[in-house]
Amino acid sequence: xxxxxxxxxRAVDPYASYxxxxxxxxTGIVTRGxxxxxxxxxxxxxxxxxxxxxxxxxxxxxxxxDDMLIDITSQHTVDFTDITQYxxxxxxxxxxxxxIYYIVLEYTYVKSRPAPQARVKxxxxxxxGGSFTSLFFLKAVDVEVSGGSGSIxxxxxxxxxxxxxxxxxxxxxxxxxxxxxxxNQARDQARIAYDPTTDEFNFGYSDRWAPASGIGAxxxxxxxxTFQVGDLVYVNSSGTLSLAVSTAPATTADGVVTIxxxxxxxxxxxxxxxxxxxxxxxxxxxxxxxxxxxEAGTVTNQTTSQFVGKCIASDGTSIVSILxxxxxxxxxxxxxxxxxxxxxxxxxxxxxxxVDITSFGSSNVILEIxxxxxxxxxxPSDIDFSVAGTARIWMTANxxxxxxxxxx
Numbered sequence: 001x002x003x004x005x006x007x008x009x010r011a012v013d014p015y016a017s018y019x020x021x022x023x024x025x026x027t028g029i030v031t032r033g034x035x036x037x038x039x040x041x042x043x044x045x046x047x048x049x050x051x052x053x054x055x056x057x058x059x060x061x062x063x064x065x066d067d068m069l070i071d072i073t074s075q076h077t078v079d080f081t082d083i084t085q086y087x088x089x090x091x092x093x094x095x096x097x098x099x100i101y102y103i104v105l106e107y108t109y110v111k112s113r114p115a116p117q118a119r120v121k122x123x124x125x126x127x128x129g130g131s132f133t134s135l136f137f138l139k140a141v142d143v144e145v146s147g148g149s150g151s152i153x154x155x156x157x158x159x160x161x162x163x164x165x166x167x168x169x170x171x172x173x174x175x176x177x178x179x180x181x182x183x184n185q186a187r188d189q190a191r192i193a194y195d196p197t198t199d200e201f202n203f204g205y206s207d208r209w210a211p212a213s214g215i216g217a218x219x220x221x222x223x224x225x226t227f228q229v230g231d232l233v234y235v236n237s238s239g240t241l242s243l244a245v246s247t248a249p250a251t252t253a254d255g256v257v258t259i260x261x262x263x264x265x266x267x268x269x270x271x272x273x274x275x276x277x278x279x280x281x282x283x284x285x286x287x288x289x290x291x292x293x294x295e296a297g298t299v300t301n302q303t304t305s306q307f308v309g310k311c312i313a314s315d316g317t318s319i320v321s322i323l324x325x326x327x328x329x330x331x332x333x334x335x336x337x338x339x340x341x342x343x344x345x346x347x348x349x350x351x352x353x354x355v356d357i358t359s360f361g362s363s364n365v366i367l368e369i370x371x372x373x374x375x376x377x378x379x380p381s382d383i384d385f386s387v388a389g390t391a392r393i394w395m396t397a398n399x400x401x402x403x404x405x406x407x408x
Contacts (some may be wrong), residue, residue, distance in 0.1 A: 001084050004106075004119040005040035006058065006076035010068055031064045035136050036168045038062035040190035043072055045103050045155065046138035053151040054080045056096065056103060056141065060119050064170070065136050066109035070118045078103060078120055080143070080150065087121045087135070098145040099125030100159055103281060104135040128159070139164055183209050224257045224264030230274030231257045231297040231320070232308065233266060241266070243296035246304040249329040253291050253308055256324050271312070272353035273321040275299055283320050287311045305329045305407065335405050337372070350381055351398045357406060358389035367391060368405040378402075 037043060042061025058076040062069060079085055080094040080101070087106065102123035108355075110116055123135065125143075140156040158166035174192035180202060188204035193213065195202055201212040222241055227233060232244040232253040244253035255266035256275060277283050278292040278300040289299040291306040299308060299320065307327030314320040342351030357365050371378050384392040392405065 002079055002082055004085055004118050004121055006072045006120055007074040008118055009071045013261050025362055027064055027067045027069050031170060035065050041140050041186050048077060063105060065107045068109050085122050087123050089124055093124055094150040095145060095148055097125055098143050100253055101141045101143055102137060102253040103139040103141060105135055105208040106134050108134040113221045174305045180209060217271045220255055220266040220268055221263060222266055223262050224260050225262050227257045227260060229257055229260055230276055232291060233257060244291055245296040246291040246293045246306050252306040252329040267324060269324060272324050275320050275322055277318055277320060282317055283311050283314050285311055285314055289322055305338055335403055338404055340399045340401060342395060350396060352392050352394045355404055357391050357392040366407045370403045
């Protein structure tokens with residue numbers, strides 16, 4: 001039977017000093033009277049690497065509960081198969097009741113001896129929605145029961161069925177540093193720090209510091225819940241998002257999905273990861289990437305109507321990281337195949353074939369012509385636009401197999 005009491009210290013325990021209420025009032029200056037975590041990774045809950053299907057680990061950190069500063073100083077393991085780990089349960093709920101369980105911190109400030117200690121507990125799915133003023137939410141754990149055996153399948157920082165139940169943090173102003181320190185995820189993720197050496201505010205991401213300048217212009221908050229991280233998207237005529245595809249100027253990419261949520265995020269410039277590659281295409285580091293015309297939301301190394309950036313990391317054929325830059329679409333693009341069987345013109349002693357350009361409207365077009373056998377770009381003897389809606393290509397022989405890319 002494991003203890004539910006993690007290693008901890010508390011600011012001033014009730015009755016430990018007549019000043020305990022005063023100290024708690026000072027704590028309230030920081031929390032504004034709310035029950036909150038001190039920083040992003042405080043008491044974060046992760047899978048147990050040795051028993052991931054039925055154990056989780058609560059990491060160290062500070063939480064303010066009932067205006068008491070509680071510092072959990074060591075990792076604490078929670079066993080879902082141990083009935084004593086639950087707030088209130090009997091039998092074997094983990095192997096019977098599937099759904100969303102809560103990992104919670106249980107503590108109530110009471111003047112008593114011995115002083116109350118904070119405990120890490122489990123709340124059953126059927127107990128959610130109840131009134132538990134002694135409990136502070138740490139993690140939602142999704143459990144599936146199959147064949148009489150429970151298994152942890154996912155974990156969330158909020159209840160997927162009720163996002164108002166979520167991890168809460170201290171609402172603080174940005175801090176400052178004399179010199180910006182080397183990034184430390186446990187301390188710096190979600191932190192904003194001012195660096196006087198560069199006169200810049202910096203955001204602490206999961207793996208790095210990044211200057212905050214221009215952040216309002218480089219990200220768009222939108223409903224991305226139906227997309228995946230790395231999808232290229234555009235703002236459609238309804239003001240919502242759709243997968244981008246390089247078949248028309250209006251459907252070209254405005255950004256890349258970086259956070260999937262009803263209040264998700266679309267990066268409109270800069271480094272993005274998890275971008276999909278069009279089937280059959282190969283993207284290499286340092287290569288220019290374009291928005292696909294064949295698979296919406298992906299990139300390709302083949303020239304299309306919209307340049308979208310440069311590859312900075314790649315597995316070759318499925319996922320890349322890119323420096324996204326929204327290239328202005330050059331218009332419609334079509335690739336037309338011309339096979340051998342050119343028409344002879346006795347007056348000029350040349351051969352010709354016609355390319356239909358009526359779908360490009362009245363706009364000007366550019367023709368890029370490649371020999372399909374040698375893959376070399378070639379220059380025809382002439383290109384004639386004298387017939388409306390037609391580009392007549394003249395060659396010296398009737399044996400050419402050409403790819404004609406029409407951009408307009």
